[in-house]
Amino acid sequence: MTALPQSTEKKLGLVIDLDTCVGCQACVTACKGWNDGGIGLSDQDPYGADPSGTFLNRVHSYQVAIPDAPAQVVTFPRSCLHCDNAPCVTVCPTGASYKRAEDGIVLVNEDACIGCGLCAWACPYGAREMDADQGVMKKCTLCVDRIYNETLPEEDREPACVRTCPTNARHFGDLADPDSAVSQLVASRGGYDLMPDMGTRPTNKYLPPRKKGPGTASPLAPLLDIKASGIAGWLDRMLGKI
Amino acid sequence: MHPAASVILFSTLSGLGFGFLAFLGWGALAPSGWVAFFLWALGYGLAVAGLLASTFHLGNPKNALKAFTQWRTSWLSREAWASVVTLVLLAPVALSDIFGLVLPRVIGQVGGTLALLTVFTTAMIYTQIKAVPRWHHWLTPVMFLSFALAGGAMLSGRVVAPVLLVAVGAVLWAVWRVGDGAFARAGQTMGTATGLDRLGVPSVLDPAHTAGNYLKREMIFVVGRKHAAKLRKIALVLASIAPALVLLFQLGVWGIALAAVLHLAGALAARWLFFAEAEHVVGLYYGARG
Secondary structure, three states: OOOOOOOOOOOEEEEEEOOOOOOOOHHHHHHHHHHOOOOOOOEEOOOOOOOEEOOOEEEEEEEEEOOOOOOEEEEEEEEOOOOOOOHHHHOOOOOOEEEOOOOOOEEEOOOOOOOOOHHHHHOOOOOOEEOOOOOOEEOOOOOHHHHOOOOOOHHHOOOHHHHHOOOOOEEEEEOOOOOOHHHHHHHHHOOEOOOHHHOOOOOOEEEOOOOOOOOOOOOOHHHHOOOOOHHHHHHHHHHHHO | OOOOHHHHHHHHHHHHHHHHHHHHHHOOOOOOHHHHHHHHHHHHHHHHHHHHHHHOOOOOHHHHHHHHOOOOOOHHHHHHHHHHHHHHHHHHHHHHHHHOOOOOHHHHHHHHHHHHHHHHHHHHHHHOOOOOOOOOOOHHHHHHHHHHHHHHHHHOOOOOHHHHHHHHHHHHHHHHHHHOOHHHHHOOOHHHHHOHHHOOEEEEEEOOOOOOOHHHHHHOOOOOHHHHHHHHHHHHHHHHHHHHHHHHOOOHHHHHHHHHHHHHHHHHHHHHHHHHOOOOHHHHHHOOOO
């Protein structure tokens, strides 16, 4: 059913730390790698002149102009936020798009999807991409086939992006439980929602980059101001006059 | 948004078709024999051709029947129901007109009203999407319904048709006037999309991917907007003013045919703009929204 559950027992989701993310794209690769198994995420012309493909996770990079402080580079992973009030679910005409009552994960039943693309239109975050080969919608599953998979060693029972992140910028857990590690992290670091005015009530939270200290001038700066003297200086003046 | 030919054709043709079916159902014409056959076939033809065109933009149309299941929440599912119920309910009315049976007109009136309801459900598919501020406004269903009513009145030769066609023009003007400020009024920026507004003013440093993807092709359509102002004038003249003037000359069936061709061309231009000019907030992540 594409009606949203009244409430979910758990709210499994990700907490992404923009302070420690270095934009290495390992999460993008790990996500593609894990989810490419089975039916897969297709690519079009992957080794050709105009490559394109289906990804469930993309990492953007921004420069932020900060008043009275040096500009800062922020790398920004973007994937499904598993919203409480997921607009992508209610618009689905077939019931392929649904939110699980037990853990809040938003999934697509590809066997029922007609590939109309309306769910991708409804999502403000660009979390859904249509697979051009299969004609059905793809999205982050929160690695539902890993997190409950008892054939995997316990340390691997978390989303592939979280497991692979070399800087520990990605955290997975239950955001409905105020005592969980992820909820504590959100509380202590001021975790926030993306575009809260859209009314989607995302589960995933982002931790803002920490305030950096004031910028200091490089000790080598005086050496950069090179002035030619002697013969070079004379040449410089002469050539400048020609 | 990407102006897909299938969706533009679908919403324009089926809108005109259901608008005409509404007038036929209400008994605006009361035709009989071959004339009735031709008129009903035109209404059904437009509506069904539009619905068929819409299936071409489905990635996986073999599941199309499943689209009838989620009418409780999904406007697209409601549209599927409304269109099929309308077409089924009006079929005996059409036969009654063609063969001169005396079926109670009330069935036609219910069917005709459902035809307009179908157009409303189509409009709501777009109106409901908050992520596209230009569409998320009550003027969107008003625009779709005004096209259906004016088109239906025009094809059934109502005296009121020129007035309704001029009303379409007024609604289009209002849609553009209100729509141009909609994205700014929604208040979403790259800062709110990333939450980096709490730090400063963000701008794109490097693109997330150098190649294209579904999001950029489908929702971050920017080509052709420089022609938008010109196309607006063309749409306004062809969809509204020109057919209204042609109808005023009262040239009979050929006058209506000429007005219909002009109106349809204008409606297609207006519908192309409806998609091409619609800005999705996901463009903010890519720095494509100013």
